[in-house]
Amino acid sequence: MKHILSIYNTLSRKKEVFEPINPPHVGMYVCGPTVYGDAHLGHARPGITFDIVFRYLKHLGYKVRYVRNITDVGHLVDDADEGEDKVQKKAQLEKLEPMEVVKYFSDRYHKNMEQLNALPPSIEPTASGHIIEQIELVKKILENGYAYESEGSLYFDVEKYNKAHHYGKLSGRKIDELMQNTRELAGQEEKRNSFDFALWKKADPTHVMHWPSPWSEGYPGWHLECSAMGAKYLGETFDIHGGGMDLLFPHHESEIAQSNAATGHDPVKYWMHNNMITINGQKMGKSLNNFITLNEFFTGTHEALDRAYPPMVIRFFILQAHYRSTLDFSTDALKAAEKGMRKLFDAFRLLSGLKPAQTSSLDVKSLEEKCYEAMDDDFNTPIVIANLFELTRLINLVNDGKESLTQDDIDLTKDFFSTLLFDILGLIDEPEKDDSKLIDYLMDTILTIRGEAKARKDYATSDKIRDELAKLNIEIKDTKDGAKWNFIK
RNA sequence: GGUACCGUGGCCGAGUGGCUAGGCAGUGGUCUGCAAAACCACGUACAGCGGUUCGAAUCCGCUCGGUACCUCCA
Numbered sequence: 001m002k003h004i005l006s007i008y009n010t011l012s013r014k015k016e017v018f019e020p021i022n023p024p025h026v027g028m029y030v031c032g033p034t035v036y037g038d039a040h041l042g043h044a045r046p047g048i049t050f051d052i053v054f055r056y057l058k059h060l061g062y063k064v065r066y067v068r069n070i071t072d073v074g075h076l077v078d079d080a081d082e083g084e085d086k087v088q089k090k091a092q093l094e095k096l097e098p099m100e101v102v103k104y105f106s107d108r109y110h111k112n113m114e115q116l117n118a119l120p121p122s123i124e125p126t127a128s129g130h131i132i133e134q135i136e137l138v139k140k141i142l143e144n145g146y147a148y149e150s151e152g153s154l155y156f157d158v159e160k161y162n163k164a165h166h167y168g169k170l171s172g173r174k175i176d177e178l179m180q181n182t183r184e185l186a187g188q189e190e191k192r193n194s195f196d197f198a199l200w201k202k203a204d205p206t207h208v209m210h211w212p213s214p215w216s217e218g219y220p221g222w223h224l225e226c227s228a229m230g231a232k233y234l235g236e237t238f239d240i241h242g243g244g245m246d247l248l249f250p251h252h253e254s255e256i257a258q259s260n261a262a263t264g265h266d267p268v269k270y271w272m273h274n275n276m277i278t279i280n281g282q283k284m285g286k287s288l289n290n291f292i293t294l295n296e297f298f299t300g301t302h303e304a305l306d307r308a309y310p311p312m313v314i315r316f317f318i319l320q321a322h323y324r325s326t327l328d329f330s331t332d333a334l335k336a337a338e339k340g341m342r343k344l345f346d347a348f349r350l351l352s353g354l355k356p357a358q359t360s361s362l363d364v365k366s367l368e369e370k371c372y373e374a375m376d377d378d379f380n381t382p383i384v385i386a387n388l389f390e391l392t393r394l395i396n397l398v399n400d401g402k403e404s405l406t407q408d409d410i411d412l413t414k415d416f417f418s419t420l421l422f423d424i425l426g427l428i429d430e431p432e433k434d435d436s437k438l439i440d441y442l443m444d445t446i447l448t449i450r451g452e453a454k455a456r457k458d459y460a461t462s463d464k465i466r467d468e469l470a471k472l473n474i475e476i477k478d479t480k481d482g483a484k485w486n487f488i489k
Numbered sequence: 490g491g492u493a494c495c496g497u498g499g500c501c502g503a504g505u506g507g508c509u510a511g512g513c514a515g516u517g518g519u520c521u522g523c524a525a526a527a528c529c530a531c532g533u534a535c536a537g538c539g540g541u542u543c544g545a546a547u548c549c550g551c552u553c554g555g556u557a558c559c560u561c562c563a
Contacts, residue, residue: 034563071563158560168492171558177491178560195560222563249492249558275494281555320512321502326495326556333501336513343512346526382503386511396527400520 003060007240008324008378010248010271011170015378020239021269026062027238028053029230029268031247032124034071035105039112040291041314041329042244042277042284048315048426049274049323050242051118052379055424067233068121069226070109072102072128073209073219091208098209102126112294115311117426123233127225131211134220134228137262138199138213146261150190152202152216156257158195165260170271171249197254199224223254230267231259241268245275246283274323281328292329309334312428316341319381319425340389345429347392348421350399351414357404364409367391368416375424384420391417447476447483 005018020026030050091098141147162175178195198221203210259267276283292302300308317337321327374383397403453461473488
């Protein structure tokens with residue numbers, strides 16, 4: 001099957017046919033988390049969205065290098081805090097080294113991504129590990145005249161840059177409008193224009209994380225790490241840069257500016273942005289304090305949740321919406337996703353037991369084509385899933401003896417169903433395991449039945465139950481308080 | 490205030506001019522000892538108002554409602 005993959009490019013605001021710069025190689029950079037807290041549902045979205053992109057590009061035969069950074073330097077706690085580093089603040093609160101905080105939350109993030117069955121990226125660079133590269137990038141920008149020094153800090157000269165390039169071409173902003181919207185804020189005296197952004201910040205004496213540089217003891221500006229590390233591992237121009245829509249401006253806009261200022265050309269061919277997950281119609285976010293962490297979903301420990309929801313339910317829930325749409329969370333929506341997903345898995349299992357017929361009364365091949373068409377159309381996973389539900393209906397019809405498939409068609413169906421469901425969508429059919437609880441319920445049920453048998457003096461049945469359980473190393477003891485049971489070692 | 494986006498049946502959510510999206514929930518039916526599962530049938534949903542068109546959820550305008558980003562800092 002010939003694939004013409006189209007991807008919505010934020011830069012052009014339309015779908016474009018995907019043509020890698022150096023086929024069969026594809027370079028993809030995705031903005032990863034700032035590790036100062038547990039990942040929440042919002043973090044799962046880019047994790048899963050770009051996992052799908054990664055999986056599908058590989059499926060199409062591309063050799064993909066997927067780079068996802070870990071931001072471990074320099075983020076502030078929130079808008080109200082002045083000059084306080086998120087990682088640093090967390091470290092001070094917990095009386096830990098900043099790198100202990102980073103390690104702790106990085107590990108937990110990795111665990112969560114693994115639970116969601118998101119494949120690990122090819123390279124996962126950290127900002128703190130690339131200070132030299134960032135300093136070199138600042139030097140280039142400075143040499144090319146797009147940066148200025150002020151009080152030991154370096155800022156990007158947006159106004160000057162905009163004379164040669166268009167600052168705002170990604171987010172659709174115009175510098176005149178930025179001018180007009182300038183607010184009077186404290187701590188801006190160092191900058192020529194309020195919209196200039198920091199390339200290097202001089203650390204104040206209380207700042208824990210700082211490095212030497214030609215300009216001051218300090219730390220790199222936030223936008224820098226992605227420009228520096230993207231160029232290092234994927235080249236000055238690479239294929240795909242992804243991230244959440246909330247990073248569009250100013251982060252990605254500034255990345256484009258930095259790269260142009262340093263190299264004279266754009267860094268990225270296709271910009272992809274996933275939309276936000278909302279809760280009660282509002283963005284789920286750290287600053288709004290309305291987030292539910294992934295661990296809370298998996299254990300059911302958040303007050304908004306009635307029970308635990310396995311990672312695959314979260315994954316399926318996210319895949320049922322297109323990545324560029326907002327997705328509204330509710331437990332009802334999650335439950336609906338869970339039931340639907342189970343239905344798909346049930347149908348897939350049925351395939352193996354289907355009785356083959358001499359002729360096929362159904363056309364399963366066309367469904368496969370529809371699934372691929374949907375994937376090729378900007379990774380439209382909800383359409384893929386809708387087609388898989390149609391396939392599920394057909395499988396059930398065959399199972400009910402109302403339609404028929406030949407062995408060849410059954411094999412073909414099994415093959416493409418599994419490719420789509422497991423390889424491309426990345427779902428895993430894992431039965432929920434909470435054995436201890438399950439066994440308790442089962443034993444209660446069995447002992448109740450045995451008790452009823454004994455009550456009507458049906459000792460044949462009650463003894464049979466005891467003997468059969470004994471074979472499983474389960475011992476039953478009739479006590480004054482009723483029957484008890486335990487495992488025999 | 491600026492910029493962008495959105496408003497689809499009870500819920501979630503596809504869909505950029507004419508063709509049933511889909512899932513969950515609900516109702517009726519088939520099947521079944523009962524139940525579950527499965528299958529079949531059923532909802533004449535596209536915020537409101539106007540316009541373009543033979544024809545609009547889909548294009549245009551206005552109104553209402555909602556969301557995100559807005560240059561400190563990150």
